[in-house]
Amino acid sequence: MNRFKIVSIFLSVSVLSAFIVFIGQKLIPNPVPVEQVFPGKVWAKTVTQLPDLQGVGAPRAENCGKCHEEIYKEWKTSTHSQALSDLQFQAELSKTSSPKWICLNCHIPVQNQRENIVLNLNHGDYFQPIEIPNPGFDPIMQKEAITCATCHVRVDGKGASYVIGANGNTSPPHPVKIDAEALRNRCYDCHNETYELNASLVCSFQTGGELKEASKHFSEKTCVNCHLPSVQRSFVIPSLNKPKRNAHKHAFIGGGVPKKFELYKEQIPGGYKPGIALVGWEWKDSDIIVTIQNQNAGHYLPSADPERHLKLELVWFDKDGKEIAKDKIRYGQDWEWSPKARKVADNRLKPKEIRDWKAKIPNAEAVSVTLRVYHVRLTNSTSDYVKKYTTGAPKEYEDKIKELKKHYPHSSLVLESKYSWKTKKVLNTSLPDLFKLNESRRGE
Ligand code: HEC
Ligand code: HEC
Ligand code: HEC
Ligand code: HEC
Ligand code: HEC
Incomplete structure (x- = not known):
């Protein structure tokens, strides 16, 4: 045997054994704890299993509701209560490319809500969660999604559940610890998170940072000031005879696009206020200038999900009220999703920012113009795409996803104003009228 042969046999043996070792490593389970893969990430773990709460029983919303009606x-x-039944969420969850356990950690975050728990990832790979059955699974609580306990219930050092409150000097039948800061800052865990899981899977919620940036403009310093509006009332049902206190509405109204059409009527009573406001109209030579402002949102407008945007339309009319032309602009983020997710543009309105939209009067026939502002959460094209890729969502959702426009509000008309420049007349549609109209609008 010559030297060359010996060397080549040696090489083949070592390549082969390296290959076997490599395959072996992939086949042999190698659990890596979640916190080692995602150190310090709240969404990498569920809220610890919560035992029955003294004086209440299972820490379900429906039980809290017996007194806090x-x-x-x-x-x-x-x-929040629909973060699991949300049709778009269910559609996205059914994609094989979704790391489901991570999505669920923000949308149904308490361990009681989970059939299975993930404590380890095989080889540290988030697409290989090692799922173990949860003996404390509560299917009723699962459906409650971001339930009361998400923000309010934790376990003490002795393993007993307690309620986190912000007041003190109250007399509940259940244990309470007062920690107003922790309760008010809980929002940030989910609404202020930017993380790149892989090139095309990016989580980008920056509402908390945007609020900090805006703080000089606002006396309202926390999410609670605007999203849990104050109301003087008893915390509990009248039969418990508790005094009126400074309580907070819990409808968590946001951009005015609810998850179901029947919830449009709850937006204004729940505290809805559009971020955008009309500052005024002006006529200058052959131009109309409409001035708008992000008057009410303590963050960018719109904030949160990158697909959200404001669509502004100017519709021009002749003296007979016939539509003769239309102009359109968009305020939002622009993202490119492949080959790598990245933000390519962003023209959202910063808090209190004022902008002019100058538009040419289209012709001599035009006598009036109407501004319409839509808050769009889901475009028609994304909606059609969502329908196409969805197979394998649970039956109760799948049927509705197939008719997404019929069941799922995509946008809302949030401002309408008509200007006749010759007569200087301005006619604004009231918010309640707009929200009546929204009930019957469909799509983008
Ligand atoms: C059997 C009735 C009852 C049930 C069930 C109940 N609570 Fe209460 N809770 C009360 C009463 C009474 C108070 C005190 C009201 C007062 O003194 O004005 C209270 C107070 C509170 C407070 C305010 C404490 C503070 O001082 O800031 C919070 C928060 C709270 N409850 C949350 C919950 C949650 C969450 C649940 C369900 C897991 C729940 N409660 C279930 C009766 C109940
Ligand atoms: C860090 C917490 C977090 C994680 C992880 C997370 N979400 Fe969300 N999700 C949110 C928040 C906060 C919102 C609300 C933002 C908004 O309404 O614009 C939201 C809203 C949504 C919506 C509704 C969008 C809209 O405009 O109303 C969908 C759909 C969704 N998430 C899907 C997913 C999927 C799929 C995953 C897993 C790949 C996931 N989420 C993981 C926090 C999270
Ligand atoms: C455990 C994660 C989590 C926490 C904590 C949380 N949220 Fe959310 N929030 C979400 C998710 C997820 C959605 C969207 C659900 C969907 O669209 O299906 C959402 C939706 C909202 C919306 C509605 C947006 C819209 O236009 O529909 C508002 C407003 C909101 N959250 C405010 C808050 C505030 C204020 C707090 C703190 C008091 C808070 N959230 C705490 C996860 C969370
Ligand atoms: C997304 C987080 C979140 C969820 C979900 C949530 N709360 Fe609250 N809750 C808060 C915050 C924050 C406050 C404190 C507001 C303050 O005083 O600054 C609060 C206050 C309260 C109070 C004191 C009275 C008041 O109105 O200020 C009670 C009682 C209460 N919540 C019960 C509930 C019940 C019952 C549920 C479920 C049906 C629930 N909460 C769901 C965040 C939440
Ligand atoms: C100064 C009042 C104010 C503060 C403070 C505030 N918001 Fe908002 N938020 C609004 C208004 C108004 C809207 C409705 C904007 C619109 O017209 O779409 C809104 C909308 C939202 C939306 C829906 C997306 C959108 O732009 O419509 C989410 C989610 C949200 N807020 C979360 C938060 C969270 C989380 C915090 C705290 C970090 C917070 N907000 C602080 C006033 C506020």
Whole structure:
């Protein structure tokens, strides 16, 4: 045997054994704790299993609602209570490319809500969660999604559940610890998170940072000031004879696009106020200038999900009220999703920012113009795409996803104003009238 042969046999043996070792490593389970893969990430873990709460029983919203009835009813109308049944969420969850356990950690975050728990990832790979059955699974609580306990219930050092409150000097039948800061800052865990999981899977919620940036403009310093508006009332049902206090509405109204059409009527009573406001109209030579402002949102407008945007339209009319032309602009973020997710543009309105939209009067026939502002959460094209890729969502959702426009509000008309420049007349549509109209609008 010559030297060359010996070397080549040696090489083949070592390549082969390296290959076997490599395959072996992939086949042999190698659990890596979640906190080692995502150190310090709240969404990497569920809220610890919560045992029955003294004086209440299972820490379900429906149980809290027996005494905190008004809060419960408001919360039922909120987006939070629908973070699991959300049709777009169910559609996205059914994609094989979704790391489901991570999505669920923000949308149904308490361990009681989970059939299975993920403590380890095989080889540290988030697409290989090692799922173990949860003996404490509560299917009723699962449906409650972002339930009362998400923000309010934790376990003490002795393993007993307690309620986190912000007041003190109250007399509840259940244990309470007062920690107003922790309760008010809980929002940031989910609404202020930017993380790149892989090139095309990016989580980008920056509402908390935007609020900090805006703080000089506002006396309202926390999310609670605007999204849980104050109301003087008892915390509980009248039969418990508790005094009126400074309580907070729990409808968590946001951009005015609810998850179901029947929830449009709950938006204004829940505290809805559009971020955008009309500052005024002006006529200058052959131009009309409409001035708008982000007057009410303590963050960018719109904030949160990158697909959200404001669509502004100017519709021109002749003296007979016939539509003769239309102009359109968009305020929002622009993202490119492949090959790598990245933000390419962003013209959202910063808090209190004022902008002019100058538009040419289209011709001599035009006598009036109407501004319409839509808050769009889901475009028609994304909606059609969502329908196409969805297979394998649970039956109760799948049927509705197939007719997404019929069941799922995509946008809302949030401002309408008509200007006749010759007569200087301005006619604004009231918010309640707009929200009546929204009930019957469909799509983008
Ligand atoms: C059997 C009735 C009852 C049930 C059930 C109940 N609570 Fe209460 N809770 C009360 C009463 C009474 C108070 C005190 C009201 C007062 O003194 O004005 C209270 C007070 C509170 C407070 C305010 C404490 C503070 O001082 O800031 C919070 C928060 C709270 N409850 C949350 C919950 C949650 C969450 C649940 C469900 C897991 C729940 N409660 C279930 C009766 C109940
Ligand atoms: C860090 C917490 C977090 C994680 C993880 C997370 N979400 Fe969300 N999700 C949110 C928040 C906060 C919102 C509300 C933002 C908004 O309404 O614009 C939201 C809203 C949504 C919506 C509704 C969008 C809209 O405009 O109303 C969908 C759909 C959704 N998430 C899908 C997913 C999917 C799929 C995953 C997993 C790949 C996921 N989420 C993981 C926090 C999270
Ligand atoms: C455990 C994660 C989590 C926490 C904590 C949380 N949220 Fe949310 N929030 C969400 C998710 C997820 C959605 C969207 C659900 C969907 O669209 O299906 C949402 C939706 C909202 C919306 C509705 C947006 C819209 O236009 O529909 C508002 C407003 C909101 N949250 C405010 C808050 C505030 C204020 C707090 C703190 C008091 C808070 N959230 C705490 C996860 C969370
Ligand atoms: C997304 C987080 C979140 C969820 C979900 C939530 N709360 Fe609250 N809740 C708060 C915050 C924050 C406050 C404190 C507001 C303050 O005083 O600054 C609060 C206050 C309260 C109070 C004191 C009275 C008041 O109105 O201020 C009660 C009682 C209460 N919540 C019960 C509930 C019940 C019952 C549910 C479920 C039906 C629930 N909460 C769901 C965040 C939440
Ligand atoms: C100064 C009042 C104010 C403060 C403070 C505030 N918001 Fe908002 N928020 C609004 C208004 C008004 C809207 C409705 C904007 C619109 O017209 O779409 C809104 C909308 C939202 C939306 C829906 C997306 C959108 O732009 O419509 C989410 C989610 C949200 N807020 C979360 C938060 C969270 C989380 C915090 C705290 C970090 C917070 N907000 C602080 C006033 C406020």
